[in-house]
Amino acid sequence: MTEPLKLYNTLTRSLEIFKPIKKGHAGLYTCGPTVYHYAHIGNLRAYVFEDILKRALKMNDYKIKHVMNITDVGHMTSDADTGEDKIIKGAKREGKTAWEVAVFYTVQFKKDIKALNIIEPDVWCRATDHIKEQVALIQKLENKGYTYIIPEDGVYYNTKKFENYEELGRLNIEGQKEGARVEFIEGKKNKADFALWKFSPKEEKRDMEWESPWSKGFPGWHIECSAMAMKYLGEQFDIHCGGVDHIQVHHTNEIAQAEGATGKKFVNYWIHNEFLIVENSEKMAKSGDNFITLATIREKGYDPIDYRYLLLTAHYRSKLTFSWEALTGARTALTKLKNYVVDFKTGSNNGDWKKYKEEFENSINDDLDTPKALSIMWMLIKDENIGAGKKREAILHFDKILGLKLEEAKEEDIPQEVKELIRKREIARTEKKWKESDETRAKLRALGYEVSDTQEGQTVRRIV
Numbered sequence: 001m002t003e004p005l006k007l008y009n010t011l012t013r014s015l016e017i018f019k020p021i022k023k024g025h026a027g028l029y030t031c032g033p034t035v036y037h038y039a040h041i042g043n044l045r046a047y048v049f050e051d052i053l054k055r056a057l058k059m060n061d062y063k064i065k066h067v068m069n070i071t072d073v074g075h076m077t078s079d080a081d082t083g084e085d086k087i088i089k090g091a092k093r094e095g096k097t098a099w100e101v102a103v104f105y106t107v108q109f110k111k112d113i114k115a116l117n118i119i120e121p122d123v124w125c126r127a128t129d130h131i132k133e134q135v136a137l138i139q140k141l142e143n144k145g146y147t148y149i150i151p152e153d154g155v156y157y158n159t160k161k162f163e164n165y166e167e168l169g170r171l172n173i174e175g176q177k178e179g180a181r182v183e184f185i186e187g188k189k190n191k192a193d194f195a196l197w198k199f200s201p202k203e204e205k206r207d208m209e210w211e212s213p214w215s216k217g218f219p220g221w222h223i224e225c226s227a228m229a230m231k232y233l234g235e236q237f238d239i240h241c242g243g244v245d246h247i248q249v250h251h252t253n254e255i256a257q258a259e260g261a262t263g264k265k266f267v268n269y270w271i272h273n274e275f276l277i278v279e280n281s282e283k284m285a286k287s288g289d290n291f292i293t294l295a296t297i298r299e300k301g302y303d304p305i306d307y308r309y310l311l312l313t314a315h316y317r318s319k320l321t322f323s324w325e326a327l328t329g330a331r332t333a334l335t336k337l338k339n340y341v342v343d344f345k346t347g348s349n350n351g352d353w354k355k356y357k358e359e360f361e362n363s364i365n366d367d368l369d370t371p372k373a374l375s376i377m378w379m380l381i382k383d384e385n386i387g388a389g390k391k392r393e394a395i396l397h398f399d400k401i402l403g404l405k406l407e408e409a410k411e412e413d414i415p416q417e418v419k420e421l422i423r424k425r426e427i428a429r430t431e432k433k434w435k436e437s438d439e440t441r442a443k444l445r446a447l448g449y450e451v452s453d454t455q456e457g458q459t460v461r462r463i464v
């Protein structure tokens with residue numbers, strides 16, 4: 001018997017058995033990208049984790065409705081609702097309109113998702129397509145007395161009016177030093193108050209602005225997620241995900257907006273992934289020299305799926321340190337795995353892998369423990385009592401969760417890394433650098449390739 005699916009709920013700070021609102025169904029909302037730049041690989045970690053969660057829910061026979069937003073307006077460079085709208089910033093940087101920038105980076109983001117073999121959401125929703133819903137939600141909050149206006153600035157949420165405001169983030173707003181969490185804006189009643197609707201600056205015509213009951217302007221970032229999540233998933237739904245950086249402000253504000261408006265519990269399970277850290281560096285950000293995208297990964301000769309494998313080697317709630325050495329390690333492991341899948345095409349169907357199936361599924365159901373799941377797969381590969389045919393069947397079954405595209409592994413796939421080493425060895429041999437030639441041969445062997453020298457040159461054979 002497989003254990004039931006358990007997930008770590010940020011709301012209760014504990015591991016809980018997943019119990020859906022509607023039997024057999026799971027409603028899932030995941031905060032999407034702000035489309036003003038390419039996604040960096042740190043951003044992408046969240047989407048891979050959410051993809052594993054989705055596949056795990058599917059493994060447990062849930063019918064899933066997954067909604068992801070595209071933030072194409074209103075996400076300010078500072079959490080305090082000051083600074084610039086990120087999309088406008090992107091437009092200035094590139095000499096385009098805000099609309100053009102948003103469309104361009106939405107397309108790029110969807111390409112990244114595809115390259116990482118992430119299953120697309122059932123509903124993509126853009127903030128700019130849902131202004132009406134956001135205005136309606138703000139009006140509802142206004143009618144219930146949750147809002148106030150700061151002249152020439154915007155409509156603000158009065159966080160003091162919402163009793164559970166500090167719950168998700170375990171916040172202590174009063175005890176915080178000024179400016180510790182958010183900067184202070186003139187006219188704000190409480191430190192944590194945030195903008196629901198921002199007024200367009202009088203002196204400037206924005207690319208993106210709309211009429212509203214208050215003044216011409218644009219929605220704040222947080223209101224879009226509450227409005228769209230409730231539109232597509234209902235006032236109460238099962239799971240809401242995002243990075244840990246969303247806990248204290250964005251998700252806290254989403255709860256205040258939704259629960260303030262409906263008086264009902266918004267979401268049952270809040271699940272958050274940890275950061276990706278770049279070696280010798282801070283958290284990855286879009287400014288600074290550690291801005292690595294999938295394009296950077298490809299330029300260096302890696303496949304995006306190598307990166308997916310690397311992500312699965314760490315638990316989603318642990319910080320993961322990215323380095324090129326670690327990515328090389330992931331690529332080597334994935335290459336070996338693909339070779340096994342190809343070689344196992346011919347082989348006996350002896351033995352059965354029931355025990356491994358159960359262990360694999362239990363580790364996934366144990367708060368998505370992908371490192372353990374991977375190790376179980378490697379143990380199966382080494383098990384001499386199970387025939388190759390059965391092993392292949394098992395690996396491909398596991399890959400429905402892991403999503404490493406192992407079904408597509410082909411015989412002729414000599415990885416780039418191996419090709420480069422063969423070339424390097426060829427050069428070493430013509431230059432009679434025998435030591436280097438031998439070292440390269442050893443490296444190839446470690447990758448699962450045996451090279452021999454014939455009169456025609458080097459020939460390469462895969463070893464399993």
Ligand SMILES: [Zn+2]
Nearest residue numbers: 031032225250
């Ligand atoms: Zn969101």
